[in-house]
Amino acid sequence: xxxxxxxxxxxxxxxxxxxxxxxxxxxxxxxxxxxxxxxxxxxxxxxxxxxxxxxxxxxxxxxxxxxxxxxxxxxxxxxxxxxxxxxxxxxxxxxxxxxxxxxxxxxxxxxxxxxxxxxxxxxxxxxxxxxxxxxxxxxxxxxxxxxxxxxxxxxxxxxxxxxxxxxxxxxxxxxxxxxxxxxxxxxxxxxxxxxxxxxxxxxxxxxxxxxxxxxxxxxxxxxxxxxxxxxxxxxxxxxxxxxxxxxxxxxxxxxxxxxxxxxxxxxxxxxxxxxxxxxxxxxxxxxxxxxxxxxxxxxxxxxxxxxxxxxxxxxxxxxxxxxxxxxxxxxxxxxxxxxxxxxxxxxxxxxxxxxxxxxxxxxxxxxxxxxxxxxxxxxxxxxxxxxxxxxxxxxxxxxxxxxxxxxxxxxxxxxxxxxxxxxxxxxxxxxxxxxxxxxxxxxxxxxxxxxxxxxxxxxxxxxxxxxxxxxxxxxxxxxxxxxxxxxxxxxxxxxxxxxxxxxxxxxxxxxxxxxxxxxxxxxxxxxxxxxxxxxxxxxxxxxxxxxxxxxxxxxxxxxxxxxxxxxxxxxxxxxxxxxxxxxxxxxxxxxxxxxxxxxxxxxxxxxxxxxxxxxxxxxxxxxxxxxxxxxxxxxxxxxxxxxxxxxxxxxxxxxxxxxxxxxxxxxxxxxxxxxxxxxxxxxxxxxxxxxxxxxxxxxxxxxxxxxxxxxxxxxxxxxxxxxxxxxxxxxxxxxxxxxxxxxxxxxxxxxxxxxxxxxxxxxxxxxxxxxxxxxxxxxxxxxxxxxxxxxxxxxxxxxxxxxxxxxxxxxxxxxxxxxxxxxxxxxxxxxxxxxxxxxxxxxxxxxxxxxxxxxxxxxx
Numbered sequence: 001x002x003x004x005x006x007x008x009x010x011x012x013x014x015x016x017x018x019x020x021x022x023x024x025x026x027x028x029x030x031x032x033x034x035x036x037x038x039x040x041x042x043x044x045x046x047x048x049x050x051x052x053x054x055x056x057x058x059x060x061x062x063x064x065x066x067x068x069x070x071x072x073x074x075x076x077x078x079x080x081x082x083x084x085x086x087x088x089x090x091x092x093x094x095x096x097x098x099x100x101x102x103x104x105x106x107x108x109x110x111x112x113x114x115x116x117x118x119x120x121x122x123x124x125x126x127x128x129x130x131x132x133x134x135x136x137x138x139x140x141x142x143x144x145x146x147x148x149x150x151x152x153x154x155x156x157x158x159x160x161x162x163x164x165x166x167x168x169x170x171x172x173x174x175x176x177x178x179x180x181x182x183x184x185x186x187x188x189x190x191x192x193x194x195x196x197x198x199x200x201x202x203x204x205x206x207x208x209x210x211x212x213x214x215x216x217x218x219x220x221x222x223x224x225x226x227x228x229x230x231x232x233x234x235x236x237x238x239x240x241x242x243x244x245x246x247x248x249x250x251x252x253x254x255x256x257x258x259x260x261x262x263x264x265x266x267x268x269x270x271x272x273x274x275x276x277x278x279x280x281x282x283x284x285x286x287x288x289x290x291x292x293x294x295x296x297x298x299x300x301x302x303x304x305x306x307x308x309x310x311x312x313x314x315x316x317x318x319x320x321x322x323x324x325x326x327x328x329x330x331x332x333x334x335x336x337x338x339x340x341x342x343x344x345x346x347x348x349x350x351x352x353x354x355x356x357x358x359x360x361x362x363x364x365x366x367x368x369x370x371x372x373x374x375x376x377x378x379x380x381x382x383x384x385x386x387x388x389x390x391x392x393x394x395x396x397x398x399x400x401x402x403x404x405x406x407x408x409x410x411x412x413x414x415x416x417x418x419x420x421x422x423x424x425x426x427x428x429x430x431x432x433x434x435x436x437x438x439x440x441x442x443x444x445x446x447x448x449x450x451x452x453x454x455x456x457x458x459x460x461x462x463x464x465x466x467x468x469x470x471x472x473x474x475x476x477x478x479x480x481x482x483x484x485x486x487x488x489x490x491x492x493x494x495x496x497x498x499x500x501x502x503x504x505x506x507x508x509x510x511x512x513x514x515x516x517x518x519x520x521x522x523x524x525x526x527x528x529x530x531x532x533x534x535x536x537x538x539x540x541x542x543x544x545x546x547x548x549x550x551x552x553x554x555x556x557x558x559x560x561x562x563x564x565x566x567x568x569x570x571x572x573x574x575x576x577x578x579x580x581x582x583x584x585x586x587x588x589x590x591x592x593x594x595x596x597x598x599x600x601x602x603x604x605x606x607x608x609x610x611x612x613x614x615x616x617x618x619x620x621x622x623x624x625x626x627x628x629x630x631x632x633x634x635x636x637x638x639x640x641x642x643x644x645x646x647x648x649x650x651x652x653x654x655x656x657x658x659x660x661x662x663x664x665x666x667x668x669x670x671x672x673x674x675x676x677x678x679x680x681x682x683x684x685x686x687x688x689x690x691x692x693x694x695x696x697x698x699x700x701x702x703x704x705x706x707x708x709x710x711x712x713x714x715x716x717x718x719x720x721x722x723x724x725x726x727x728x729x730x731x732x733x734x735x736x737x738x739x740x741x742x743x744x745x746x747x748x749x750x751x752x753x754x755x756x757x758x759x760x761x762x763x764x765x766x767x768x769x770x771x772x773x774x775x776x777x778x779x780x781x782x783x784x785x786x787x788x789x790x791x792x793x794x795x796x797x798x799x800x801x802x803x804x805x806x807x808x809x810x811x812x813x814x815x816x817x818x819x820x821x822x823x824x825x826x827x828x829x830x831x832x833x834x835x836x837x838x839x840x841x842x843x844x845x846x847x848x849x850x851x852x853x854x855x856x857x858x859x860x
Contacts, residue, residue, distance in 0.1 A: 003141040012086040021073040031121035031128035032065035041082040093250035095122030110185035120177040141166040150182040151258040181256030204245035213268040255292030287321035312378020344376035387534040388490040397422030492531040495520040532563040553592040566604035573608035599661040614816040643697040681707035705739030741773035749780040772812030
């Protein structure tokens with residue numbers, strides 16, 4: 001039972017816990033943090049006389065609350081524990097916290113929970129670990145001008161004469177504490193109903209609901225629940241699902257069972273002014289959170305070491321679910337590569353990486369497991385597993401896993417055993433646990449090297465070793481150089497020539513080196529491994545094979561699939577960066593891009609080129625690199641042109657690939673200084689200012705805003721600043737704010753950095769993005785780093801416990817510092833607080849001297 005007072009931001013509560021005593025004990029130990037406990041009562045039931053309580057106390061270091069009894073509880077008997085307490089509705093981002101928004105000039109407040117992973121204990125004393133599942137019956141008392149929400153529907157509401165109301169919610173199924181949720185707000189809603197009768201509502205600020213900003217999310221949620229029910233063959237477990245859009249939240253969203261909470265910019269969308277990338281972002285966040293209603297809420301990992309069991313699946317299904325909504329977008333087969341595989345391999349190739357399953361021994365270890373290794377590497381391993389099992393068998397195995405463990409907990413071995421049984425049903429025998437333990441319990445990933453045997457016809461030698469960006473660390477660190485790093489690798493392989501590529505065959509590679517016969521291989525043929533990059537590893541070849549692949553791309557790139565073209569680009573750039581390949585190979589590969597009409601290879605190339613650009617932008621030969629990239633971009637930029645402005649168009653499936661390609665090429669052209677691109681951006685901005693009508697095409701608005709702010713005078717910056725304040729469209733607000741960070745004027749950048757700490761001007765979660773985007777600007781790199789150092793105490797107080805946000809900020813402000821002086825400065829500063837980050841920084845930095853080999857190919 002909870003009473004929420006939004007006039008002074010406090011709440012008081014009473015919790016009754018029904019306990020079964022397994023072993024006699026004088027102590028009851030629960031989790032609690034920042035709670036003021038007034039009274040404790042222990043009795044055999046709620047009506048019986050109480051057992052005498054000798055005392056109770058909070059122990060802050062372990063975040064527990066201890067009740068001491070005069071005599072022991074008896075084994076095999078049940079008891080009722082009643083605790084009366086009070087606490088603050090905090091002005092932060094965790095536990096039970098407050099937020100606000102302005103409507104018709106009036107500031108309105110709301111309060112909402114964020115309990116994952118260990119913050120339910122800030123709202124009520126509880127057994128706050130995922131294995132302790134219980135049923136919960138919640139009652140919330142609040143002023144009648146507000147409404148309250150929780151995981152389950154309201155069962156009854158009791159109105160009082162003094163203008164207060166108590167909402168009593170239905171009892172939940174068995175669930176973990178960190179999925180419990182409630183909110184007190186004065187939002188309005190729209191609703192829809194699924195085929196199976198699930199009531200879906202989207203709650204948001206009244207003005208956003210009135211504009212229809214939540215309609216897109218509401219409609220796809222209904223379709224996605226129906227999709228998941230059909231895919232998993234397990235019905236959605238609750239009678240309703242509420243989607244709550246809040247102004248302030250530490251994460252994009254949280255999958256509380258029956259009450260999923262989203263930050264506004266990840267769920268509200270106005271089709272008339274939202275770009276395709278924004279629509280895609282909103283879609284994938286919703287797909288992710290809905291998958292959690294099964295993977296996480298219904299079946300929960302036993303312990304935090306296997307958080308990837310829920311986050312990896314939800315991240316993988318972001319792409320599968322989006323493919324269901326937009327079949328022509330090829331998300332799982334294509335976009336997954338650049339946005340998941342390529343991205344996480346950058347992180348997982350560092351010597352400071354860690355296994356997907358990592359040991360968690362104390363509360364302070366828990367936050368750090370929620371990182372891209374758990375999310376993206378987990379998803380990449382699941383995708384690899386689905387491909388070598390076969391998607392239909394994989395789906396059947398997931399259905400069995402969810403059915404067996406519903407309303408309970410599961411560990412990784414439970415999943416492996418279920419999937420192995422699914423394979424047996426179709427006559428295949430693979431020990432999934434044996435294979436996948438190597439991928440989940442070892443850090444990093446392998447690089448496969450395929451070399452033709454010159455003496456034996458149709459034969460190749462295949463090597464595997466752990467991929468590391470800084471190869472020198474292998475000799476310094478015996479653990480990294482340890483030859484025991486081995487994986488069982490499902491290597492798919494194909495042979496091609498100028499006009500044809502063979503069907504793929506699978507080779508299981510399990511030794512350091514192996515010989516294999518490839519029947520179709522001859523002198524004129526080239527080899528390709530890891531077809532469509534379904535495996536989580538890199539592939540290297542002998543130089544002759546690389547040259548044959550480059551020649552094929554130049555002659556007829558369409559013989560090689562879109563996914564393979566993107567994979568070749570990413571592998572080549574990263575193998576060269578790590579010293580496995582000459583620096584010229586990746587730069588030669590992208591020569592063919594002038595003929596490339598598919599989005600994915602361009603996207604893979606740009607993801608490799610932007611960091612390289614930031615690394616080189618302060619070197620004396622930077623112009624050589626810049627001109628080379630512009631040369632590759634120029635012809636495609638002219639072919640594609642700029643999009644026409646069609647504010648009434650619908651975001652249909654057909655133009656997605658074409659529009660994203662055009663957007664990618666325009667972004668490259670403007671970023672690297674194409675004069676026509678700059679002129680076009682300036683013209684569009686000038687037209688907007690003079691006419692006060694924004695006719696800039698939706699899909700390139702962020703590019704135009706940023707380019708205009710960087711090229712034009714201070715008046716443009718002030719105009720964008722004014723529009724940022726006046727717009728009520730969430731998607732527009734986001735790109736206007738990011739555009740302000742593009743200025744070349746250091747005074748304006750400093751002004752923006754200081755304004756970012758004012759919560760009335762910039763939302764707390766957006767302030768981090770402002771600082772990071774200023775750090776990405778060459779003119780603001782040192783300003784952001786200085787600001788970070790000077791304001792560290794303020795930033796740490798604001799985001800300290802939300803470790804995901806804090807680590808994002810630290811990596812963001814240091815990402816493009818790349819001189820030896822800067823490296824030493826960062827190491828000196830951060831080592832005082834974060835000794836664990838020290839190794840990470842040394843491995844992830846590239847000092848200026850290391851950049852120069854990239855220019856050797858261009859200089860020749």
